Amino acid sequence: MSEGEGPAPAFTPLRRAIFSLLALGFLACAPNPPPVWAPAPAGPPGKPQLRRGMNLGNALDAPTEGAWGVVLDESDFSRIHEAGFDHIRLPVRFNAHADAAPPYAIRAEFFRRVDWAVVQALKNDMAIVLDLHHYEEIMEQPEAHRARFVGIWKQIAEHYQSAPDAVVFELLNEPHDKLFAPTWNSILLDALRAVRATNPTRPVILEGVDWGSAKSLRDSLAVPKDPNLIASFHMYQPILFTHQGAPWMGPEYKTLGVRFPGPPPAPLAPVPSASAVSWVRGWFERYNREPAATNPSGPSALTEQFDMVSSFAAAHPMPIYMGEFGSVDGADIESRAAWTRATRIEAERRGFGWAYWDDGASCAVYDRKQRAWVPELKDALLK
Numbered sequence: 001m002s003e004g005e006g007p008a009p010a011f012t013p014l015r016r017a018i019f020s021l022l023a024l025g026f027l028a029c030a031p032n033p034p035p036v037w038a039p040a041p042a043g044p045p046g047k048p049q050l051r052r053g054m055n056l057g058n059a060l061d062a063p064t065e066g067a068w069g070v071v072l073d074e075s076d077f078s079r080i081h082e083a084g085f086d087h088i089r090l091p092v093r094f095n096a097h098a099d100a101a102p103p104y105a106i107r108a109e110f111f112r113r114v115d116w117a118v119v120q121a122l123k124n125d126m127a128i129v130l131d132l133h134h135y136e137e138i139m140e141q142p143e144a145h146r147a148r149f150v151g152i153w154k155q156i157a158e159h160y161q162s163a164p165d166a167v168v169f170e171l172l173n174e175p176h177d178k179l180f181a182p183t184w185n186s187i188l189l190d191a192l193r194a195v196r197a198t199n200p201t202r203p204v205i206l207e208g209v210d211w212g213s214a215k216s217l218r219d220s221l222a223v224p225k226d227p228n229l230i231a232s233f234h235m236y237q238p239i240l241f242t243h244q245g246a247p248w249m250g251p252e253y254k255t256l257g258v259r260f261p262g263p264p265p266a267p268l269a270p271v272p273s274a275s276a277v278s279w280v281r282g283w284f285e286r287y288n289r290e291p292a293a294t295n296p297s298g299p300s301a302l303t304e305q306f307d308m309v310s311s312f313a314a315a316h317p318m319p320i321y322m323g324e325f326g327s328v329d330g331a332d333i334e335s336r337a338a339w340t341r342a343t344r345i346e347a348e349r350r351g352f353g354w355a356y357w358d359d360g361a362s363c364a365v366y367d368r369k370q371r372a373w374v375p376e377l378k379d380a381l382l383k
């Protein structure tokens with residue numbers, strides 16, 4: 001309707017006053033108005049494929065950005081795009097920037113920083129996965145955090161409702177600890193409903209408990225009926241290889257010098273804190289003895305995981321995504337490259353998209369101090 005057509009709106013002074021109050025009330029209740037996406041970059045068109053991606057970790061998933069040594073820069077996004085990756089997985093600790101009490105308001109300033117990252121990805125023609133990462137409180141006390149988790153997702157969903165489909169949501173990174181499958185399956189459904197209220201068709205990623213393991217995906221994730229879901233798993237097996245010496249792991253992971261593929265040229269004795277644990281002791285016995293084909297640090301350790309995911313895939317016709325895989329910097333580079341290549345190729349052979357963990361943190365494919373890619377790992381991912 002253009003000006004002059006039809007009756008003039010009956011805005012009596014009283015109505016006008018009510019309208020103004022309502023408008024003010026709306027603004028007051030909307031501390032984080034959604035960004036206007038047009039003419040902001042649209043990113044890749046259509047549903048994102050999420051084929052080859054990079055985790056930009058230890059930045060917005062740290063308690064505050066920079067606390068873990070990574071501050072994101074525009075050049076990170078262009079560099080990753082130019083290398084040949086098609087998406088970013090961005091771990092974000094929204095829970096550290098949201099109120100403890102209803103409506104669990106997420107700080108506008110933090111949203112602005114995430115918006116900036118989203119725009120950087122889209123500007124570089126990449127999709128971006130916003131992954132709620134390190135919500136440790138919900139792992140400890142799932143029911144006490146159900147409403148807050150859902151409230152946080154309600155806000156994220158409202159905030160990005162007009163963003164292109166290239167902005168993908170991932171409900172929770174690596175559910176673990178007391179977040180067992182029945183509780184997780186029910187909490188994720190509540191969060192998904194909150195998302196769907198404003199984002200009916202946006203791609204949403206789900207993973208199972210036990211740190212997003214392949215086994216939990218196959219055995220215990222209850223997949224809601226929804227045509228726009230993506231199933232994810234994380235792949236860090238064999239973990240005594242990928243996490244050797246990682247400071248955040250327990251004493252059984254302290255043996256350094258584990259190779260991929262085994263067996264090693266000379267037997268490797270696990271450190272006392274590792275051999276004190278029976279499964280670890282047994283693993284090292286096999287690692288030192290068995291030929292490559294059956295070695296627990298060999299291709300069969302990968303196939304075992306991927307077969308579980310393939311079983312899930314056979315039962316659930318939906319895209320599958322390996323949202324994290326990587327090996328710590330403490331392992332030798334030749335083994336890391338061999339493991340990364342074998343894992344990446346196996347995922348691609350089975351039609352699973354992936355995102356490497358990670359760009360410049362603990363399993364770095366990019367040396368932030370030298371401002372240079374680690375060529376062996378970059379090639380293992382892309383060549």
Ligand code: BGC
Pocket residue numbers: 133173174324357362
């Ligand atoms: C964690 C990282 C860790 C990686 C490998 C991620 O989900 O957030 O801190 O380095 O898994 O363990």
